[in-house]
Amino acid sequence: MKITVNVWRQKNTSSKGRLEKYQVDHVSPDMSFLEMLDILNQQLMAKGEVPIAFEHDCREGICGSCGVVINGLAHGGQLATTTCQLHMRKFKDGDNITVEPWRANAFPVIKDLVVDRGSFDRIIQAGGFISAHTGSAPDANGTPIPKENADLAFEGAQCIGCGACVAACPNASAMLFTSAKVGHLGLLPQGQPERQQRVLKMVAQMDAEGFGGCTNIGECSAACPKEIGLHFIGRLNRDLLGATLRGGSTVD
Amino acid sequence: MTTEIKPQIDVRLPVEYTDARVNANIPAGPIEQKWSKHKFEMKLVNPSNRRKYTVIVVGTGLAGGAAAATMAEMGYSVKAFCYQDSARRAHSIAAQGGINGAKNYRNDGDSVYRLFYDTIKGGDFRAREANVYRLAELSVNIIDQCVAQGVPFAREYSGYLDNRSFGGAQVSRTFYARGQTGQQLMLGAYQALSRQVAAGNVDLNERTEMLDVIVIDGRARGIVTRDMVTGKIESHLADAVVLATGGYSNVFYLSTNAKGCNVTATWRAHKRGAFFANPCYTQIHPTCIPVSGDHQSKLTLMSESLRNDGRVWVPLKASDPRSPDKIPEDERDYYLERRYPSYGNLAPRDISSRAAKIVCDEGRGVGPGGLGVYLDFTAAIKRLGESTVRERYGNLFDMYERITGENPYKGPMRIYPAVHYTMGGLWVDYNLMSTIPGLFVGGEANFSDHGANRLGASALMQGLADGYFVLPATISNYLAQGGLEKVDTTHSAVQEAVQSVTALTQKFLDIKGTRTVDSFHRELGKIMWEYCGMSRTDEGLRYALQRIPELRQQFWTDLRVLGSGDDLNQELEKAGRVSDFIELAELMCLDALERAESCGGHFREESQTPDGEALRNDDDYCYVAAWEHTGEPSKAVLHRETLHFENIHLAQRSYK
Numbered sequence: 002m003k004i005t006v007n008v009w010r011q012k013n014t015s016s017k018g019r020l021e022k023y024q025v026d027h028v029s030p031d032m033s034f035l036e037m038l039d040i041l042n043q044q045l046m047a048k049g050e051v052p053i054a055f056e057h058d059c060r061e062g063i064c065g066s067c068g069v070v071i072n073g074l075a076h077g078g079q080l081a082t083t084t085c086q087l088h089m090r091k092f093k094d095g096d097n098i099t100v101e102p103w104r105a106n107a108f109p110v111i112k113d114l115v116v117d118r119g120s121f122d123r124i125i126q127a128g129g130f131i132s133a134h135t136g137s138a139p140d141a142n143g144t145p146i147p148k149e150n151a152d153l154a155f156e157g158a159q160c161i162g163c164g165a166c167v168a169a170c171p172n173a174s175a176m177l178f179t180s181a182k183v184g185h186l187g188l189l190p191q192g193q194p195e196r197q198q199r200v201l202k203m204v205a206q207m208d209a210e211g212f213g214g215c216t217n218i219g220e221c222s223a224a225c226p227k228e229i230g231l232h233f234i235g236r237l238n239r240d241l242l243g244a245t246l247r248g249g250s251t252v253d
Numbered sequence: 254m255t256t257e258i259k260p261q262i263d264v265r266l267p268v269e270y271t272d273a274r275v276n277a278n279i280p281a282g283p284i285e286q287k288w289s290k291h292k293f294e295m296k297l298v299n300p301s302n303r304r305k306y307t308v309i310v311v312g313t314g315l316a317g318g319a320a321a322a323t324m325a326e327m328g329y330s331v332k333a334f335c336y337q338d339s340a341r342r343a344h345s346i347a348a349q350g351g352i353n354g355a356k357n358y359r360n361d362g363d364s365v366y367r368l369f370y371d372t373i374k375g376g377d378f379r380a381r382e383a384n385v386y387r388l389a390e391l392s393v394n395i396i397d398q399c400v401a402q403g404v405p406f407a408r409e410y411s412g413y414l415d416n417r418s419f420g421g422a423q424v425s426r427t428f429y430a431r432g433q434t435g436q437q438l439m440l441g442a443y444q445a446l447s448r449q450v451a452a453g454n455v456d457l458n459e460r461t462e463m464l465d466v467i468v469i470d471g472r473a474r475g476i477v478t479r480d481m482v483t484g485k486i487e488s489h490l491a492d493a494v495v496l497a498t499g500g501y502s503n504v505f506y507l508s509t510n511a512k513g514c515n516v517t518a519t520w521r522a523h524k525r526g527a528f529f530a531n532p533c534y535t536q537i538h539p540t541c542i543p544v545s546g547d548h549q550s551k552l553t554l555m556s557e558s559l560r561n562d563g564r565v566w567v568p569l570k571a572s573d574p575r576s577p578d579k580i581p582e583d584e585r586d587y588y589l590e591r592r593y594p595s596y597g598n599l600a601p602r603d604i605s606s607r608a609a610k611i612v613c614d615e616g617r618g619v620g621p622g623g624l625g626v627y628l629d630f631t632a633a634i635k636r637l638g639e640s641t642v643r644e645r646y647g648n649l650f651d652m653y654e655r656i657t658g659e660n661p662y663k664g665p666m667r668i669y670p671a672v673h674y675t676m677g678g679l680w681v682d683y684n685l686m687s688t689i690p691g692l693f694v695g696g697e698a699n700f701s702d703h704g705a706n707r708l709g710a711s712a713l714m715q716g717l718a719d720g721y722f723v724l725p726a727t728i729s730n731y732l733a734q735g736g737l738e739k740v741d742t743t744h745s746a747v748q749e750a751v752q753s754v755t756a757l758t759q760k761f762l763d764i765k766g767t768r769t770v771d772s773f774h775r776e777l778g779k780i781m782w783e784y785c786g787m788s789r790t791d792e793g794l795r796y797a798l799q800r801i802p803e804l805r806q807q808f809w810t811d812l813r814v815l816g817s818g819d820d821l822n823q824e825l826e827k828a829g830r831v832s833d834f835i836e837l838a839e840l841m842c843l844d845a846l847e848r849a850e851s852c853g854g855h856f857r858e859e860s861q862t863p864d865g866e867a868l869r870n871d872d873d874y875c876y877v878a879a880w881e882h883t884g885e886p887s888k889a890v891l892h893r894e895t896l897h898f899e900n901i902h903l904a905q906r907s908y909k
Binding site: 012013029030031032033035036039040043046047049050051052054056057058059060061062063064065066079081082086087088090111112115117118119121122125126127129130131132133134135136137138139140141142145146147148151152154155158159161162185186189191192 | 319322323326337338339340341342344346347354356358394396397398399400401402403404405406407408409410411412413414430431433435436437440443444445447448450451459482511512513545546548549550551553554651652655656658721722725769771813815816820821823824
């Protein structure tokens, strides 16, 4: 296959970026999207041009490193698929593909397709944990947890922190990301003591980072490679309302 | 082997053996009491004095993240580093199948002693008994700790935790979170770490690569790093340094490791005086998606847990052109069930991988190039129903379909072995301290617990045992012994380390040759896979030992790295890593050549039983090979730590 790619090139955070057009020949349908970019980079280097910087690591869809907007869709639009797991068999010979970084004020571009997602880490630092000091744990089977709750908690816990939800959202909101963690920990008995404070602090940090507000459009969930459902946002809003009314206290 | 072999090569085998510098410091007493006795005997640091000590932790995976979080909780000042953009992305995240814990929740005869026994036997009697017993002992605390953190392990309808079985065990002791156990444990450690970052106890440095260890007065006192965004090279000082930087499977170029996984941290520590142990012990995982073409950048593992319900087979006839559904039962060879009736499809990894290689070498492999075997779920789907199979392995099946374009619910998967894990690593004593005092090593980066072969669901266990429980205790003991002079960045050793990293970084940019980093890396990988992969021979290793220095020579004269050193430059990062892989490769081959026996993942064709099983030589090789760097990989000096088996008798490993 022959593919034309228009790739966002930007030297650093403060410089202005632009789309550059490149031709990639000999693309195999069995290649992953990132392997196609690898080949393009080898071509560029052979010509003495600086290769395109893009984020990637595990290439198995679990580390959350990779993520670019492909033809306007975060991770390229294939259901439940990260960029590294997207394969060229989803494209046609002669296709013209536009590749851009995540676009959000809270994710500044570092170089080319690489953005800074440190804002996600700071949301977790604000409260996305259970304060269980090493050594303080009771027996693992001490508290049975209904399978239904555990499974639902797992659904939220699957978030890979890639940022596709923010990139897909017209408001660049981080509600799906934040709600997945609030939901995961709030569904478990271990997460109850800090539940009220957690949601208040995480949402405050989310706002402080400059993410947009949620208007329930649902693009986030559609783009999520782990298919995290919108109902987590509903859960967050319920928790947030309750915690705000209680002033963050666990006592009714 | 397809490549021409030149057997006349003369390789100098090391002659200077010594044991003196590899004292494992194993506590005296019965094995069941060693750790608790040691914990009591170790010195402690008073809680109010802990903040005066700085501990550097490099790597934020299970071992590093857990160690950094736990030591920060205890009150130490921790500085943590990772090359990824977030601590949450360390490669522990990709582990799929599960984590062992000797809880005996199934009431099927499990115990700490049995997990200890299985791990020693699984490691083909090349691991240290005392370390492995401690690992088995701590396994139960790990499960408790993770559940307390909110790790959503799979549960039964009763609300209690579920278990599954894994290779090399006859009990169900593996806890799991669908096929994403590593991710869930990783996020547990990351969240504990995040809590300490917010509390101001951990100074976390992402996108920062460690490029050297600073050794002052014979002790590890800091590291040199490069900020991967600004290119700034700087020193960080501390009272102790922990390396938890993972394994070196990427020396093979194609492996299941993340693209960024590298040996640089441990290799540079090796060059500063830390011995490298058993570098030739690499694990080839039997169930990976086969290579699809030359463009391949990495390999993808399909969890070993699939072998709980999937049956492995190839056609009886060589070069059978029929599609799998057209091959009747009596013309299939379920070779694992045939050769290992008591373990069947759950035979350990090294054995299953080699068995796959044997049937493919016989021409019975399937798929492109004949490098594949079937992993078939037809019987399981018939027995359990598609929805149960989907519940257990849904995400793995989906991943298989995304990568291959084939639906595994309709026909069997094709799998082939791939490099997955490295049992070798920096040599450490019982306290997980390397031969550089003050330099501790945890997780896959050390060599300690898996011997010559790691059993499934044991890597997560070891990373967390080291991180949550062992390192915090043994580092406290080290710090409490005092004697650490105050040092600052004006010290000549600090200046020298910073300058050498700066010069090396510039050197890559100055070569201005014609070949890319990847082209060297791929070439190295092919040499290693062919001659130091699933099976090794004296002549093949000697050939590799001639080829690798030639490749190194070309690397340093013909490499081309574009761009500059003072911004984000991914080629420059790779150049440093590949330069270290090339040196490590030589030591791996030397180690593999020196160990003229087969054990676990290290299979020397000259040393096998009549039915093709690995044949150990306990009289001559019952030791850990710890290599000391003396300037060149080829001139490394071997130190032998003799292994003593006082509890489990040395026996030929059998899974028949």
